[in-house]
Amino acid sequence: MVQGGPPLHGEISAGGAKNAALPILVSSLISPHWCILENIPQVADVATMCRLLGVLGATTKWEGSRLWIRTESLKSSEAPYALVSTMRASILVLGPLVARWGEATVPLPGGCAIGSRPVNLHIDGLRALGADVRIAHGNIHVQATRLRGARITLDPSSVTGTANLMMAAVLAKGTTVIENAAQEPEVSDLAAFLVTRGARILGYGSNQITIDGVDTLDAGEHQYTIMPDRIEAGTYMIAGAATRGDVTVRMACPALLDTLCTPLRDTGAEIYVNQDSIRVRMQRRPSAIDITTGPSPGFPTDLQPQMSAFLSFADGVSHIKETVFENRLSHLPELRRMGANITTKRNEARISGVQKLSGAPVMASDLRGGAALILASLAAEGESTVSRVYHVDRGYEHIERKLSLLGANIRRIKKARNA
Numbered sequence: 001m002v003q004g005g006p007p008l009h010g011e012i013s014a015g016g017a018k019n020a021a022l023p024i025l026v027s028s029l030i031s032p033h034w035c036i037l038e039n040i041p042q043v044a045d046v047a048t049m050c051r052l053l054g055v056l057g058a059t060t061k062w063e064g065s066r067l068w069i070r071t072e073s074l075k076s077s078e079a080p081y082a083l084v085s086t087m088r089a090s091i092l093v094l095g096p097l098v099a100r101w102g103e104a105t106v107p108l109p110g111g112c113a114i115g116s117r118p119v120n121l122h123i124d125g126l127r128a129l130g131a132d133v134r135i136a137h138g139n140i141h142v143q144a145t146r147l148r149g150a151r152i153t154l155d156p157s158s159v160t161g162t163a164n165l166m167m168a169a170v171l172a173k174g175t176t177v178i179e180n181a182a183q184e185p186e187v188s189d190l191a192a193f194l195v196t197r198g199a200r201i202l203g204y205g206s207n208q209i210t211i212d213g214v215d216t217l218d219a220g221e222h223q224y225t226i227m228p229d230r231i232e233a234g235t236y237m238i239a240g241a242a243t244r245g246d247v248t249v250r251m252a253c254p255a256l257l258d259t260l261c262t263p264l265r266d267t268g269a270e271i272y273v274n275q276d277s278i279r280v281r282m283q284r285r286p287s288a289i290d291i292t293t294g295p296s297p298g299f300p301t302d303l304q305p306q307m308s309a310f311l312s313f314a315d316g317v318s319h320i321k322e323t324v325f326e327n328r329l330s331h332l333p334e335l336r337r338m339g340a341n342i343t344t345k346r347n348e349a350r351i352s353g354v355q356k357l358s359g360a361p362v363m364a365s366d367l368r369g370g371a372a373l374i375l376a377s378l379a380a381e382g383e384s385t386v387s388r389v390y391h392v393d394r395g396y397e398h399i400e401r402k403l404s405l406l407g408a409n410i411r412r413i414k415k416a417r418n419a
């Protein structure tokens, strides 16, 4: 429940990046040695991933936000449907399982609220690496005695596709080249982590990644700090601007947010980037701007819903074009219930800014769309209730606590399921 109006003021810290933590956790399947992971975010998707890895045979120990994880022996090579159906990133276990243990079974994830989201690139890539892949009874079965290096082109570029194939190729015989690889920083974080463990990976961060397969990763404990969550940080930056507040987000590597700073400045926000923080101050009604999402280094699709909520009360007409997912505008009808003037055509939206949104009961249907509705509620006049916030808990650590620290009038009416 949110009482809109108060400008957000103050300082908070970004947590660890969910989308880097998930593949890094999964990569613990590749070697029997302990990984000590720092800055793991306490979000529901991480809890789900730890549960899934536990079913497969991983041992985990928590010490605050530090997690010890290793997989000495395999308990099962099958990911349970109950877990895969709540988190599509479960598909990431395919590559590491088949690379180290020679077999894996993962239920087909199916569609989700933001589109049909096929997994053909994961399957075709594993086949190119020499695996025998069969689809039966709703499951993907993969088998291989030893994967062998190959040249793989991803079309379109896929974040978890790149991560999955990179993890598979680490133990393959020979060299793998992934063309049109995802350049998202979370993929680079996974690659950097694997390199600290003895993997031979070059070119990450560019659109061509080369992996020279090794027989095993290095022995011994490996410690690694997960990169900060640029999407979480970006959400709080937009929230600061949306409430005409003054918010500082502490995080290592503020340059991760360059793609957001430019359009946010165009709306009239003042942005001050320091060595380990970004401050956003907004003193007027935002100006309308146009946004087109794209794979990195384009504008992140994971910040599009929050940005469209912000632009719904901008001065003028904004256009949003979502090019990554086919159905990522489902938060817009909910924003209309708060008074926004928005028309949509396929993946595009025309937002004619209104003076103020008005609080209303609204419903989240996906993670970032839910964050956008909370953000709209903070800026709206009066009270809003956002339901199905379990979507938001998948990727935001204590969102109501962090927003309260900034002076938001927000409280959780029902307890979180997993967070």
Ligand code: UD1
Pocket: 019, 022, 088, 089, 115, 116, 117, 118, 119, 120, 121, 122, 123, 155, 156, 157, 158, 159, 160, 161, 182, 186, 301, 302, 324, 325, 326
């Ligand atoms: C990841 C992120 C998600 C983010 C998205 C895009 C994680 C856990 N999730 O999702 O937060 O919104 O990147 O930045 O990191 N595609 C295919 N075939 C495939 C795989 C993907 O056609 O086999 C298409 C998708 O439908 C989509 C596009 O590729 O249109 C990009 O999707 P992808 O990068 O794979 O997204 P995810 O990795 O699922």
